Amino acid sequence: MFTDKMDVAAFSDENFNPKDWINKALKTSDPTQTKEQAASSLVLKLQLMISKLNTALEDQCQQVVQSIPRIVVEAEQLQQEAAFLKDKLISVKADVESVEQETEQNMRALIQMDRVKERISETSKALQEADNWSILDSQAEEGLLKKDYTLVGEKIAGMQISLRLLHHAQDYQERVDHLESLRNRLEATLSPNLVKAFSNNDREGAKTIVNIFRGMERDKQLTKYYSKCVKARVAQRWTEIVNTPETDVVDWLAMLYRDLLNQAKENKEWCEQIFSDDNPDKITCSVVTGCLTGLDPSLDFCLEAGGKLQPSLLPYLSNLIQKTNDFLSELEPYLSSCTEKECRDLGKAVYGPYRPFVSKYREIEAQTLIKEMESWTSGGKDTIEEIHSLSSSVAKLVQLFTTGATRCNQITKGTAFPAFAGAVRDCMDKHLDRYRKVMRRLEKRKGIADDDWSVLQNCLSAVQITGDLLNQFEELDMKLAMMFLEATRSYLGSDTATNKPLAQYHNFLLNPEKIKELETMYSKVSGKSGGSTTPILKDSLDILKQASADLQKTSFNIMFHPIETQLDKVSELATQQGPGISLEANLPEFSFSPQEYITQTGEYLMTLPQHLEPFMSAADNTNITTGLARALRDGNIPGSKEAVRGGGESAADCSAPVDFLLGCVAVSTCGKYMEQLNGVQGISNNSARQLGIDIGYLGNVLEDLGHCLSGDLASASTLLKIEQQQFKTEALNHPISIATLVKKIRAIQN
Template sequence: MDVAAFSDDNFQVEDWINKTFKFAEAQENKDAFVSSLIMKLQLYVQQVNSALEDTSQQVLQSLPRVMRDTEILHQEALLLRDKMHSVKQEIAKVEQDTGQSMKILERIDTLKTELQIAKQALHEADNWTVLATDLEEVFESGDIESISAKLVSMQQSLRILANVPDYEDRKLQLEGLKNRLEAMTSPLLVQAFTSSSVEQSRVFVRIFTAIDRLPQLLKYYHKCQKGVLMQQWQNLVETEQDEGVAEWMHKFYDILLSNWHDQVKWCCQVFTSASVANTLIELYADTLKSLDPSFSACIDAALKQQSDQLTFLMDLRQITKHFAVNLQVAVDSASQGKPVNKEGLLLLAQSVYSPYVAHVSKYAHYEQTYLVQQLTVLECSKTDLMDTVQSLGQSTPRAISIAVEANKRCLLFTEGCGYCGLIKALKIYISKYLDQYRHILRQLDFQKSDREDWNMFQMCLTLLQSVGELLNQLRQLDRDVTRSLLDVSRKLSDLNGSKEGNPFIQFKKLLLSSAGQKELDALFSSMQEGEQMLLEEHITLSLNKLCSDVHHTTFQVIFAPISVQLEQVQSASAWSSVSKPATAISADLPAFSFAPQEYITQIGQYLMTLPQHLEPFLLQDNPSLTLALRVADAKYELLSGGAEGGFADVLLGIIAKGTCQTYCDNILGICELGPGACKQLATDIDYLGNVLEDLGLSLSDHLQQVSTLLRLSPEEYQTKSSGCSPRLVAAVRQMRNITSSG
């Protein structure tokens, strides 16, 4: 039976009983099991009682002995306290009796220390003199190790003699001796560094470190390695003149990378206390700046022989960028996770990209030249003018793709730093491309005639549609270039604003001069503050005027037959018949007896045919033409976008307005009108009004007023003309020879 459960703090009798009665033995005969269990518990109780009695007897027996031991410990503690008090009093007495003696001893010890220092100084002063005397003999022997050992001893002596009056003179003397040693070892140094001898170089590193001249030793290493690399570049240029600057740069970059890895291994064995990465960074930056001939000179010379200068520069730039990426990886590997000098690394990156700074500043010129060359591909002149117009419209996608490629070139060649130049080049490119439209427009103006020419009208609308398509695509190009510029602005700002950033990708500092950086920053600021498009103003001015000019030519082509007929108004024979005797009879005829004259019926018939000619262009969905019309004339802007055939109505309205205005102006140019002529002219005007009404249009207010004034009798002219324009009232009165009563 498990009795361990009785010692549990959370013992529950019910749980223990239930658990016990789960055994099979309890299930078979519960009464017998209970009796057996009770008997066992009683036995356990007896055993526990017996153990408690035995333990109590033992405790009672040992209690007197425990009391005695406790009393002994108490007495010993009291005795120890008395002794400690006695010792404390003795210590206080000793301190009181010997305090003055301790002060004397301390002062004597201080004097001893000062005497030892003075003795050492005298010894070192004597040693300095001995060393200075012996050093001349050692210099004559040429034993570099012995000389350096003597210099180290003098250096140690000088530290102790820091407070002597002639310290500065001794210091100058020591520096002079170090210079003599350095001059003596310089040929050996150059030989060791040039031959890359690890053992010899280590000896010199140890010597120069001991005499505090390690920076000077690193300068010797810098000078030797720089000379080796510059000589390799000169050999490359002299022996491979036929290959060109691109191949020279590619091979020399390979030499530099290979040499970098070799020098990292060598320097790690030799210059254990110096930063290998910083040493090589300084070396490579100086080497790239000091090449003779320089990269810049070689590029400039080669550039003069290139017909496509921009592509040539981009190829070179890609070679350099590839080298810069590999060099950056090499620097990271050499630093082994340790921080490198960011300023030195920036100087290295600038020396890598420095040959391109001048060319990035002239990027606008290179890009403009390239784009103008591409315009030759877009030459659209054909023998037939209609073919030329259609060819020009078909060239629009290619023209835009050329501009898109220019944006990509800007990112590839200048990393976005040349956007100021790109904008200038694109503006000139767009202007020169638009010259083709202007040239065709001049041809249309030259070839248009006074007669009805629907072929010319079709060419004008086709050209206007092409201008609208160009305007739409140029706006999209402007949005794309602007979005690209804003992305570049954020990217360059993040790169240049981060102190921990990688100098090899801080292209604004690498590819631009200070003036170029200010110009680019100004462009970024204007874009971010104003959110304006880069080419918007240029596109708006150029394309809006072009749309307006093409629309004007289109109007002239349509209006030419009308204008020719209206020119007959002033010289019509009907007005001159006032001098004939038949005038009196014709004046008495009723209004319905008059028929419109031929000139106005010709105009009416022409106007009625216009809708069927406009329908192919203006009734179908034509976004490009719609855009061009909206830009060309504000009247189209007032039209709702869902009005079917609305643009044809607007164009008809413009033509009707021009017709009415021209008609009215010609009427006012008539010298004299008789009563019959007045009725005839009024009939002509009414006929035009009926034609316009059939087209859904109406006469102008002035023309309606002229018609009204022509019908008024001389007697009622003064009273019933009061609502008309005073200018028209006066003009018609003069033509009709009506005397003014007022």
């Protein structure tokens, strides 16, 4: 009773662990018992189990001992029977050898007789077939005379069977030649009827003749006959189409495609009834491909001739390509089981007429874009009107190029995007000529910039417009990149490119060189070439940035011209002996006042922010500020690097581009003054102090503008004003180059 509750099976496990078994048994013991009681109970159970096992083992041993004599007796009997069987096998082997020796001659005779029988049978069949061949041949000749071609086909089929049995005959080759002659005669006789049935769409007549051809094993030529007939019928229909009055190429193409689609439908029905063993999709693909490439006049010629009559080529191509796309889309269900090569051959035939246009797409698109762009402007405008026109052209240009990209996708499925990018570049270069003309016109007027501030304002307005154009072009480039990748993914993307043989537009529309160019663009735009992605409009952006940089240089030259004119007087005035300066006595600093050249420079600088106010950051001109800041980011105005290093605002991030421009002016002014100081030498102490006073005045003006003197010019001012006896000590606190320069200016010997 106790053992039934224990896990007895665990004792036979190879990985039996006594500790684990004891712990488990104790856990499942009666909870009312203590551990000692449970252990005692468990020991008792194990002892009872051992006792039962011992008893069972003794019983089993007793039974085995009792059965051993019987097993020994049975083993002896089995040994005797095995010896008896061995003797029998030896006896049988001897009998077999004896029979083989006695019957060897008889078996050879039987085998020889069987071979003779087979040869006699073959000879009999050959004689029968030879007689049958003659009968069938005679009947075939009679059928040809009676024009019973169905009978002739049956007899030729019978002769083919007989010929297979006469392959050992001496005149076998003659019979082969004779049978081939009969086939040729029957095929030549039936071919006109077959062509007539195919041409007239006579399915019953064609079915009868096709069965005859199959019977005489000439069925491989049937689809070729059929294809030729269909092509001839389509070619005749094409001649009628192109001669239809009051129609053009677009109408011709629509009618041709409609006929080809009807033909594809007929092919499927025809093959189900006539060519049941052939693949209807392959026949349709072959027929359509052959029809498109065998037209006279060719589609290439017709499309090119029609294009010459069009006022605008791209809408014409767009209309044609849409019909072609629709045709291929409707034809595709009839091509489901065609191979990739067959589909590609068809695609090349369908899109082949467009290849000459795609190869010249850059020129075609550029002409269209430039023509549209030129319609926005007219000659004879003054500078202000031209700048307003340029400003209004920014959004128009972006819309123009967006429309062009959509058109490129529609006509070329994205394959001509490299050409489109080139067309945009050509159009942009043409557009930038207007900026260049404005720049030359304004540059001629830089001498009156301080009298007519509109010159500078017009310059900065032109720069701001280029910044707006850069901003919108960068947004446009991102949009075009998405359009390009989406359009070309079906044939350039690695995951899907091989799954759509009828979508391999790059193979249909481009030559190998253009394909490589397209793949290179795809790699760069998608980032698969490594590194950062390349803008589609990179060339256009580059020439736009260059034009903007040239405009900025012109604007700065105009802005800086009045300052440069005044500072050119520094070296001349420094050597003149003005009132009070010729005195040898040291004068107090208050005895000096800034000279006219520097005060005029200061007045100009102080007036500059007022006239640049339209370009300052404000709620009502944020777009102007953003455009000007964007343009300055890629420019290289003199002094821009020093202005940024000197604590000025970066052109790339500036929210107040006027401050950046003033910083560049401040740096350039200091640089110009230092350049002038290099041409001064051997002046008196009072003249040197006058220069120092002038520089100090310039520093005060720049400080009012939020900028400061350059370190070199500030050092020069200090060293110019200091007494000679203190110069050596003070010079130690300034750059050696500046100390040397001032020493030369003041003609200090030691």
